[in-house]
Amino acid sequence: xxxxxxxxxxxxVFEEAPVELRCNYSSSVSVYLFWYVQYPNQGLQxxxxxxxxxxxxxxxxxxxxxFNKSQTSFHLRKPSVHIxxxxxxxxxxxxxxxxxxxxxxxxxxxxxx
Amino acid sequence: GAGVSQSPSxxxxxxxxxxxxxxxxxxxxxxxYWYRQSLGQGLEFLIYFQGNSAPDKSGLPSDxxxxxxxxxxxxxxxxxxxxxEDSAVYLCAxxxxxxxxxxxxxxxxxxxxxxxx
Numbered sequence: 002x003x004x005x006x007x008x009x010x011x012x013x014v015f016e017e018a019p020v021e022l023r024c025n026y027s028s029s030v031s032v033y034l035f036w037y038v039q040y041p042n043q044g045l046q047x048x049x050x051x052x053x054x055x056x057x058x059x060x061x062x063x064x065x066x067x068f069n070k071s072q073t074s075f076h077l078r079k080p081s082v083h084i085x086x087x088x089x090x091x092x093x094x095x096x097x098x099x100x101x102x103x104x105x106x107x108x109x110x111x112x113x114x
Numbered sequence: 115g116a117g118v119s120q121s122p123s124x125x126x127x128x129x130x131x132x133x134x135x136x137x138x139x140x141x142x143x144x145x146x147y148w149y150r151q152s153l154g155q156g157l158e159f160l161i162y163f164q165g166n167s168a169p170d171k172s173g174l175p176s177d178x179x180x181x182x183x184x185x186x187x188x189x190x191x192x193x194x195x196x197x198x199e200d201s202a203v204y205l206c207a208x209x210x211x212x213x214x215x216x217x218x219x220x221x222x223x224x225x226x227x228x229x230x231x
Contacts (some may be wrong), residue, residue: 007156033218045157045205045222052218091157095218101149101170102207103221106156 003028003094005105013111016084022077022108024066024092034075035093036066037104045091051075062086087112116140120206120223127196127230135191135226139208147209147220148181148191152202160204163189196230203227 014020026032048078057069061085066077073074075092092105119138127133139146148160159173162185174180178196183189193200207220 035218037220044224045207045220047219050218100164101159101162101172102209103159104149104157 003032003096003101003103004105005092005094005107007108008093009108010106011109011111013113014080014082016112016114017081019080020078020082020086020110022090022092022110024075024077024105026073026075026092026094028073028094028096031097033095033097034066034068034074035095035102036060036064036077037091037093038088039091039107040088048090082112083112084114086110092109118206118208118223120185120204120226122226123224124227126141127228129198129230131194132142132192132194133196133228135193135204135228137189137206137208137223139187139189139206140221141187142210143185143208143221145208146183147191147207148189149205149207150202151205151225155202157205160191192222193228196228198230201228201230 006015006025008023034051039045040049049058051058051068061064064079066075068075078111089109091107093102095102121136144165146163149157151157161181162170178194181191203225205222205225209220209224210217
């Protein structure tokens with residue numbers, strides 16, 4: 002079975018500062034990894050995903066995540082955040098048969114001016 | 115429809131009553147998930163349907179919870195004899211259709227906010 006740990010429940014940061022949201026997973030088999038975002042009063046939506054190939058994946062709004070198999074991590078980073086990035090971010094994992102998508106407890110990113 | 119639809123959007127019920135939550139997935143999507151979102155608990159997996167296979171019910175917290183999916187489309191989550199700890203947002207997601215690459219994106223509904231008083 003897969004599991005996900007997001008150690009930071011809340012990350013406060015100033016606008017234009019860099020940010021890293023941590024995600025570690027546990028699995029005995031190969032995995033797919035995902036970051037989902039939930040903006041205030043909106044539904045969850047996919048931000049980016051790693052399936053195979055390049056270990057560095059990017060989103061259209063400047064976020065990136067790197068799959069590190071040896072450290073079983075998939076941390077999310079952005080070099081310069083905007084107020085509009087304020088949201089809750091969820092890391093998720095599934096096996097490559099895509100059974101049972103499992104989410105972490107989420108990290109609330111709070112960007113202030 | 116264009117997206118995953120859940121109804122009702124809000125439900126207030128008395129402790130001990132039964133409730134039914136409905137999910138209409140995106141047409142053609144073969145997989146359907148139910149999750150429960152509580153403050154500080156993230157998204158708790160409840161149940162997973164994939165095509166005609168037996169559902170994965172391993173996340174259902176008690177035998178008061180059950181779910182079915184009729185005709186491979188609409189799903190209903192039923193909670194019997196509701197308790198105050200059942201209060202949460204219940205989310206439905208569907209996956210499938212298109213390319214193999216697209217088959218890994220979960221599309222979520224807006225959720226049903228259940229309050230047990």
